[in-house]
Amino acid sequence: MDDTAQGAVRAVAARNLTKVYGAGDTAVRALNDVTLEFFRGQFSAIMGPSGSGKSTLMHCLAGLDSVTSGHVYIGDLDITTLDDRALTRLRRESIGFVFQSFNLVPTLTALENITLPLDIARRKPDQAWLDSLIDAIGLRDRLRHKPTELSGGQQQRVACARALAAKPAVVFADEPTGNLDSRSATEVLGLLRWFVKELGQTIVMVTHDPAAASYADRVVFLRDGQVVGELPAPTQQAILDQLAVLETPVVSR
Numbered sequence: 001m002d003d004t005a006q007g008a009v010r011a012v013a014a015r016n017l018t019k020v021y022g023a024g025d026t027a028v029r030a031l032n033d034v035t036l037e038f039f040r041g042q043f044s045a046i047m048g049p050s051g052s053g054k055s056t057l058m059h060c061l062a063g064l065d066s067v068t069s070g071h072v073y074i075g076d077l078d079i080t081t082l083d084d085r086a087l088t089r090l091r092r093e094s095i096g097f098v099f100q101s102f103n104l105v106p107t108l109t110a111l112e113n114i115t116l117p118l119d120i121a122r123r124k125p126d127q128a129w130l131d132s133l134i135d136a137i138g139l140r141d142r143l144r145h146k147p148t149e150l151s152g153g154q155q156q157r158v159a160c161a162r163a164l165a166a167k168p169a170v171v172f173a174d175e176p177t178g179n180l181d182s183r184s185a186t187e188v189l190g191l192l193r194w195f196v197k198e199l200g201q202t203i204v205m206v207t208h209d210p211a212a213a214s215y216a217d218r219v220v221f222l223r224d225g226q227v228v229g230e231l232p233a234p235t236q237q238a239i240l241d242q243l244a245v246l247e248t249p250v251v252s253r
């Protein structure tokens with residue numbers, strides 16, 4: 001895919017992306033002609049009122065949900081042309097996920113959870129890369145612990161390392177701090193930011209939390225399935241101001 005004039009390389013893009021759930025009278029247009037790009041080496045946040053289409057957008061971008069029309073690109077690859085098998089391989093090799101509920105495998109140790117994507121893909125670990133992830137999450141002395149022996153914040157840091165283990169093209173984080181206390185949330189957000197700044201990773205995060213979104217390089221705002229604005233270098237106050245506008249019913253504006 002072309003570089004932009006500023007030299008930023010697109011990591012993920014949606015082109016005229018529409019997603020309709022159901023049909024007839026009960027059809028819901030969750031995404032309505034969304035065209036949007038996320039750049040390599042950037043931390044982006046997606047925000048918007050409940051029901052605005054954030055999860056749907058993330059699921060379509062990650063190849064977890066089919067699109068009704070339009071295109072999704074991971075790098076140069078139009079993933080809407082892939083069959084299920086190719087999509088599964090793409091998700092395994094090129095996409096990392098961090099979920100609100102951590103989703104670690106309870107029977108595996110922290111280290112086994114981190115290397116799981118590599119084991120599934122039968123790929124040899126890059127030890128130096130894994131070491132940098134393990135150092136970054138600060139849990140070298142807990143690597144043999146099972147998830148239940150770790151705090152929520154520690155589990156989410158393990159999940160973050162797992163998301164990066166296979167050096168994905170992009171990491172999608174769905175409310176990664178939604179189940180954490182504020183101190184653990186700050187640690188996880190600092191970690192995500194470090195992955196972007198120091199390792200050049202690309203992260204796209206859905207969040208309801210303006211404090212979390214202020215860690216991003218850029219916030220994209222959705223409303224009624226459409227992109228209605230964005231903020232570069234967002235501050236928490238600027239995000240709150242934008243959300244207040246979005247959450248005001250159109251008729252009273």
Ligand SMILES: Nc1ncnc2c1ncn2[C@@H]1O[C@H](COP(=O)(O)OP(=O)(O)OP(=O)(O)O)[C@@H](O)[C@H]1O
Nearest residue numbers: 021022028030048049050051052053054055056057
């Ligand atoms: N599987 C589905 N079937 C039918 N409608 C759906 C489905 N998933 C989502 N929707 C609808 O699509 C719209 C967008 O939903 P989505 O979950 O993407 O919004 P969201 O911004 O992530 O919301 P929230 O912040 O509450 O999680 C909503 O109207 C929702 O009810």
